Amino acid sequence: MAYWLVKSEPDAFSWDQQVANGVEPWTGVRNAMASNNLKAMKKGDLAFFYHSNIGKEIVGVVEVAREAYPDPSDDTGRWVCTDMKAVAPVPKKVTLAEVKATPELADLALVRMSRLSVMPVSAEHWAILCRMSGFKPPARRKRKQPDAA
Helix, strand or coil: CCEEEEEECCCCCCHHHHHHHCEEEECCCCCHHHHHHHHHCCCCCEEEEEECCCCCEEEEEEEEEEEEEECCCCCCCCCEEEEEEEEEEEEEEEEHHHHHCCHHHCCCHHHHCCCCCEEEECHHHHHHHHHHHCCCCCCCCCCCCCCCC
């Protein structure tokens, strides 16, 4: 299993909307690196759901329910989306300030490439963020983590 972080502006699409919808296409990604990360996702991978712009915090966890397919919101046919399924809110939201204040997370993509909307999270960083948030991930099979794009 691989781990990810996906960002959404809560005034455009929030965690509460994700929960209400259950499974939702993760559309609108228009950055090549972020799109490549979507293409690398496999069904069952987990991702932190991060509110960007407003809040700037990890608020929940989603699971990849469907692997990359053509983004229906893209008229050019260039971009892809995945379907994300709400897993659970995190017991304690983790702010960007807390992430930046944690030395072990200094090389996390959220810190290094703050504008990237879909990013890999190493197993080590995932474990740290799970501890910080109080999230207890379900036991699952392991899959090799893709290289950071």
